[in-house]
Amino acid sequence: MAGRAAPTARRTRLGAELRKLRERAGLTTTQAADLLGTSAGQLSNMEVARFGVSADRVRVTAHTYSCTDQALIEALVDMTGDRRRGWWEEYREILPSKLLDLAEIEHHGTSLQAAHSIHIPGLLQTVDHARAIYRQAVPEISPPEIEHRVSYRVKRQAVLYRNGAVPYRALIHEAALRMRFGGPAVARTQLQHLLTLSEHPHVSIKVVPFSATNYPGSGQSVYYVQGSVPALDTAQLDQSHGPVFIDAEAQLSQYRLLIERLDAAALQTEQSRALIHSIAQEL
Template identity: 30%
Template sequence: MASELRRLRTAADLTREEVTERTGINGATLYRLETARARPQARTLKALLDLYDVDGQQRGELAALLKESNERGWLHTFEPELPDQYAAYISFEQEGRRLLNFESLFVPGLLQTEDYARAVIRGTLPMASRDEVDGRLEARMQRQALLVKDEPPHLWAVIDEAVLHRHVGGGKVMRAQLQRLHDAADQPNVTLQVVPFVGGAHPGMHGSFIIMQFERGNADIVYLESMTNDLFLESETDIKRYNLVFEHLRAVSSSPAATRALVAAVLAQELK
């Protein structure tokens, strides 16, 4: 629902401010609807569809979509423990057709083992309670079902070589994680590449990011995670910039076959 509302507004060539002026819908409310932080009430949806000139079959489909969006999925169980932005990100991730993920420090969340994920959450959130850690961990493990569902999205993950050498959780945990990465590289809907140390400086050194690409007609979203405030970038300029950065990262990375060999080599060294 969120991505469809954004697509319709974009197709109507309207800014959020213009929608607010013409419908009276609060700007903050509109932002929450378009970032999956809230579900529209029926009258709000009607006002938006009237403004966007949506009628006929498409209107009926969106009404049905609203009904479906009000049904609670697995994510609802974890929402009290998850920040709004992260919960919104998971919602978008579930709808993506291609996920372009660059990570400079961690194994991508969709490819983490449970022990590695637990060590990451505990290490990066030292003030989190046990319940918070457990909630985030279970949500992360649930997310991974995305890659094995019928018609799964394609995950293209590029990681800095440093990710392979940082001992998150200790040697035993890291060995299992390296094996998981090696196995994941064989999945037909997963492409894994490593930016090698010998490549020197690269555009990903500014930080990790994820580009979520949806069905045709729905605009991409860039997600940036930080210590204080996660961000969604939606402007055409930002989307183009991050897609270009990802293309550069793919170009300077080892090939998928060479990456798989590198992961195997690091794993072999860890087993000695």
Template identity: 30%
Template structure:
């Protein structure tokens, strides 16, 4: 089949290349995942659709946005239909927009699918939490209690699928090329008895154990620090190094908010630096975690 028409449609070289937006990167990652799930190589896709390998590579790495007919051809080749197709078409239309609110969908086994994909590619994760222990550092029992509490109408099966997804995310921390995790936690999160004393004792001990991983740093902002700039809410900064711009992620009742404007990145990085400064040192945090775990009754 001929690929020349697709080359004309898809290869758009701007005078000054802009980094891919969050939506563009999300679309690229999803199209790559769909192709791999379908068991197709890039050469197979070229044979079926006429989209040449070079163009497909640029689409799957977020370097170019697929034109509508190219996207439909790819989705047909991957066997994507109905709701998933509509969602990806909508994502393609908005791929040039910066910032993104990804609505929550309680029907999905992984409520934060978009975030999980970005997290898996990050080289450094800066996580500030006010209410919960960070998801990457939760025990299975703590995670189950948190999810059950936050989603009181969820079935046991739905809760378990979310717990499994959370534990699967944690495999990042033991991978050979694991990202650097720096977690700052408000002390309030450690005093909330999620699941009771046994669950909290195990969770606090788990935090202390994880802090011994050289790739993980844990600090606690103590009550005595008083008011601090993190009080408005939790956030995560994902750093990708030279491969892509950073992203700020905020989990809210309305959905998953992704921020990428330079002003937002500067503001959240500044807040995180301030939080690291007012938090207990890693060694003092370890002492506090030990004391709190022994105080459970």
């Protein structure tokens, strides 16, 4: 097994899932290592992604742990495949690693869903809107880093335009549409950009209006990336110190329910478009 100084998000998740399988089997690291014919140290390194894992190793490990979920096993095997690093690696020494992890996770997602109450989702932001947001960051970000973050965000948006783009759904509260980051002209262009994107067949943009009689959740932004099987889904939460990733099934099920309830509270697509257009006309 080859060592990796900086494991990718995909490798890290693979190791974490193998650890979950071991724990579900009720095995300690030492017990599992004995069954697999390896050392506890090597097994621990595999689970924390210090070493790469082969497809055969994943299958043997899953069998040893009595995992019968074939779809999950094959999904884990697939994660051992292409080891080339993506475009985000050019930012490895420039931006926080969690931001790079986000780009990698969404690159491999099978559907993307965002729920925002104050900000426009990152994949839908214009360059000027994104720059205005970063200029208000606390702690303050230097001008060069702002430009790095803006260019990184724009490159992430390619996931919406690539061949075979996956479904993307954004649930945006009306409050976010009325924020004037960067001034009226920037805000108007941003709203027009949303209208343009909403015409893409794989993009759904729906608005939760002020008139909605319910708004589930605490208003926290949630980005939900669906994996090849539900067990490999990821929820990402925005925090002032950076993105936080959630992969525990109990929490994932809560965020899936939250997004569905927000969708039920939102206007239908054409009504949402009409509201966005109306707000843009007021600027």
